[in-house]
Amino acid sequence: MSERMGEPIGGAAAKTVKCVVWDLDHTVWNGILLEDERVELRPGVLEILRELDERGILQSVASRNDHDRAMARLEALGISEYFLYPHINWNAKGQNVADIARALNIGLDTLLFVDDQPFEREEVAFACPAVRTFDAAELADLLARPEMNPEFITDDSRNRRRMYMADISRNRAEETFAGPSEEFLRTLDMRFTLSPCSEDDLQRAEELTVRTNQLNTTGYTYGYDELNAFRASPGHLLLVAGLEDRYGTYGKIGLALVEKGSRFWTLKLLLMSCRVMSRGVGTIMISHVMGEAKAAGVRLRAEFKPNGRNRMMEVTYRFGGFREVAREGDLITFEHDLSTVPPFPDFVRVDVTR
Numbered sequence: 001m002s003e004r005m006g007e008p009i010g011g012a013a014a015k016t017v018k019c020v021v022w023d024l025d026h027t028v029w030n031g032i033l034l035e036d037e038r039v040e041l042r043p044g045v046l047e048i049l050r051e052l053d054e055r056g057i058l059q060s061v062a063s064r065n066d067h068d069r070a071m072a073r074l075e076a077l078g079i080s081e082y083f084l085y086p087h088i089n090w091n092a093k094g095q096n097v098a099d100i101a102r103a104l105n106i107g108l109d110t111l112l113f114v115d116d117q118p119f120e121r122e123e124v125a126f127a128c129p130a131v132r133t134f135d136a137a138e139l140a141d142l143l144a145r146p147e148m149n150p151e152f153i154t155d156d157s158r159n160r161r162r163m164y165m166a167d168i169s170r171n172r173a174e175e176t177f178a179g180p181s182e183e184f185l186r187t188l189d190m191r192f193t194l195s196p197c198s199e200d201d202l203q204r205a206e207e208l209t210v211r212t213n214q215l216n217t218t219g220y221t222y223g224y225d226e227l228n229a230f231r232a233s234p235g236h237l238l239l240v241a242g243l244e245d246r247y248g249t250y251g252k253i254g255l256a257l258v259e260k261g262s263r264f265w266t267l268k269l270l271l272m273s274c275r276v277m278s279r280g281v282g283t284i285m286i287s288h289v290m291g292e293a294k295a296a297g298v299r300l301r302a303e304f305k306p307n308g309r310n311r312m313m314e315v316t317y318r319f320g321g322f323r324e325v326a327r328e329g330d331l332i333t334f335e336h337d338l339s340t341v342p343p344f345p346d347f348v349r350v351d352v353t354r
Helices: 045-054 067-076 093-104 118-127 136-144 160-175 181-187 199-211 224-232 284-295 311-319
Strands: 019-022 058-064 087-089 111-115 132-135 190-196 236-245 248-259 264-272 299-304 323-328 331-336 348-352
Touching (some): 019 093, 045 058, 045 136, 058 067, 058 093, 087 093, 093 111, 093 118, 111 118, 118 132, 132 136, 160 181, 190 284, 199 236, 236 284, 248 284, 264 284, 284 299, 284 348, 299 311, 311 331
Parallel strands (some): 019 111, 111 132, 190 348, 264 299
Antiparallel strands (some): 190 236, 236 248, 248 264, 299 331, 323 331
């Protein structure tokens, strides 16, 4: 059985897993590395690593081991590239798992920790109660779990690990850059694209509403059919944003849903992938929608609903000149008079398709 009882792991409403964090000894490979430097992969592990990667589920390592020896063995086995931000040291695994979540900028409740030792699983569960744990003895059942099977597998899903690897390269370059952060952003040669959602974008659009929590104004989730209806509706505007730079593509990273009215338009949903949080592009979609509403001769309203993690989006509205005009329960409605529309940042090229 799974470590957390019930179907699926963590309860019927458990979120899709975004990252699997692996132990090494007796989990990824048979045996103990410090006793045998030529440990071999456990049967089926390579296939699991490849399939999780194909599904867009990230992977990392939290292992009590000698870092250099472990990394050398992972490389010799040809699987080191699958693991982002591996934490291989003698620290408590609960702390390492928390550090991995921070490095990936994802919630602890989207992580699954796999280990053969009950003590280690319990330590992680105690230190990080939101993290789901899984017994390595049951790996044969892992891929069939509902929370390991996203509804859609998009091109962005398949490229997710590579996009994170590009982020790591960007972050390293930023750490060594001497100068203001805006000057570093100029060196990235960023290109932001904004266009109406196409039929080909619908699967990724649904995925964004499900996966994005921090930079999400309302937390509304929409299924494929709902999004397709909005896409075809003359009373709505559904926009998808993409971003790329000299390191590669970030994929489709933003979504906006606007309800058009005769007197005002309402931003029902605005979200951005957390991976672009530090790239200075968070206000581009808002500015574009503001400009479109102004050209249509209407006011712009925006809905905000706190989810415990999206405070930054409320701050974005308030500092962007939106004022609160209504509150019903935890739903806040803002409005902007559109007397001034902020320009796009000059360190990024913005291509808009109408």
